[in-house]
Amino acid sequence: MELKGIFWVFSFLFGLCVGSFINVVAWRWPRGQSIIYPSSHCPKCKAKISWFDNIPLLSYLLLRGKCRSCGEKISLRYPVIELISGLLSVLAYWCFGISIWYLIYYGFLSALFTASIIDLEHRLIPDEISIGGAILGVGIAFLPSHILTPLETFFGAVVGFLLIFIIAQLYYLFTKREGMGMGDAKLLGMIGAFLGWRALGGIVFLGSLLGIIIGSVAIIAQGKGRFFKIPFGPFLSFSALIYIPVWCGKVKLPFSHFFSYLLGL
Numbered sequence: 001m002e003l004k005g006i007f008w009v010f011s012f013l014f015g016l017c018v019g020s021f022i023n024v025v026a027w028r029w030p031r032g033q034s035i036i037y038p039s040s041h042c043p044k045c046k047a048k049i050s051w052f053d054n055i056p057l058l059s060y061l062l063l064r065g066k067c068r069s070c071g072e073k074i075s076l077r078y079p080v081i082e083l084i085s086g087l088l089s090v091l092a093y094w095c096f097g098i099s100i101w102y103l104i105y106y107g108f109l110s111a112l113f114t115a116s117i118i119d120l121e122h123r124l125i126p127d128e129i130s131i132g133g134a135i136l137g138v139g140i141a142f143l144p145s146h147i148l149t150p151l152e153t154f155f156g157a158v159v160g161f162l163l164i165f166i167i168a169q170l171y172y173l174f175t176k177r178e179g180m181g182m183g184d185a186k187l188l189g190m191i192g193a194f195l196g197w198r199a200l201g202g203i204v205f206l207g208s209l210l211g212i213i214i215g216s217v218a219i220i221a222q223g224k225g226r227f228f229k230i231p232f233g234p235f236l237s238f239s240a241l242i243y244i245p246v247w248c249g250k251v252k253l254p255f256s257h258f259f260s261y262l263l264g265l
């Protein structure tokens, strides 16, 4: 195998390991538990999980999804999260190659992924991810060779936040119901900080479209009312993910003029 091929495999394996960590963070953080202590254990029999039973993806397959000591079923969320994280890493490598930007944008995608899992489960997005991410996103624009200028990322953060903040205020004014939360506004601020303000129009457009389609299906399937709260974070995150390969010129969209205009490319 040529050298470049090895890096595809490395980026996938690295993503699997980061996925293991995302599992811990996404489960423990919103529950107010420490991320470092105690080490992984079976929730049923409390048996400590040794390193060889804690290898991402592989251990789940070898154990056939059961705890080694008590046979309790291990949730499918663990291998699925690891696998998605591995694929996100490969996506970042595909877009940025071996560079600091691979690490930065894979970190960005991992943060969006973690926020999305927590949002889906708890309907909240931790400020440490969204606000912390927004500050980091603006900060990295000062690195030499960044595609974006500090002004573009700063405007991205501000415009991203205000866009949803204003829509949410208007929605509340007219319906007296909370549609989107401040968590979504802060998350879009973070997205704007990493991708620049030009990215926001297309991301909000695609995110809303997905939110309406998938949200409607979910509401019909679950038989909940029209005002059942849909987490918007995962849709915004997914749109940001779609934007990255287009931004990097890896994917050409059909109707490119229309989408280029919309995405500000």
Ligand SMILES: [Zn+2]
Pocket: 042, 043, 044, 045, 046, 047, 067, 068, 069, 070, 071, 072
């Ligand atoms: Zn057990």
